[in-house]
Amino acid sequence: MTVASTKNYNINSSKFLKGKRVIGEDNYPVIIFPLGIPNMKTAMDNAIQQDGCAVGLTDVVMSQLNHAFLFGMIGYRVEGDLIIDTTRQGCTDRA
Numbered sequence: 001m002t003v004a005s006t007k008n009y010n011i012n013s014s015k016f017l018k019g020k021r022v023i024g025e026d027n028y029p030v031i032i033f034p035l036g037i038p039n040m041k042t043a044m045d046n047a048i049q050q051d052g053c054a055v056g057l058t059d060v061v062m063s064q065l066n067h068a069f070l071f072g073m074i075g076y077r078v079e080g081d082l083i084i085d086t087t088r089q090g091c092t093d094r095a
Contacts, residue, residue: 003056004044005057007048013085016084016086017086022047023047023077024046028075029072030070030074038065038075038076043076044078047082048082051084053086054083055085058081060080061078061080065077
């Protein structure tokens with residue numbers, strides 16, 4: 001995906017910077033049955049929240065993790081570059 005976010009922000013702002021590449025995951029163990037239900041939104045939130053000034057991701061890759069047969073792990077992984085909003089309080093000194 002080109003741009004993705006779970007946050008509300010002004011997409012017409014010209015004060016965005018491209019940040020570092022991050023990865024967010026939401027996964028659960030499988031012991032015969034899954035011990036939880038993974039959520040793509042949670043994986044994306046985990047990636048975005050790695051920087052307090054970030055409002056979204058760009059150049060996004062979303063993956064489903066299914067490494068289980070009786071035992072293992074299921075989940076989602078979201079990888080992308082942070083979109084930094086320099087208009088947020090405390091975020092103006094980004095270069």
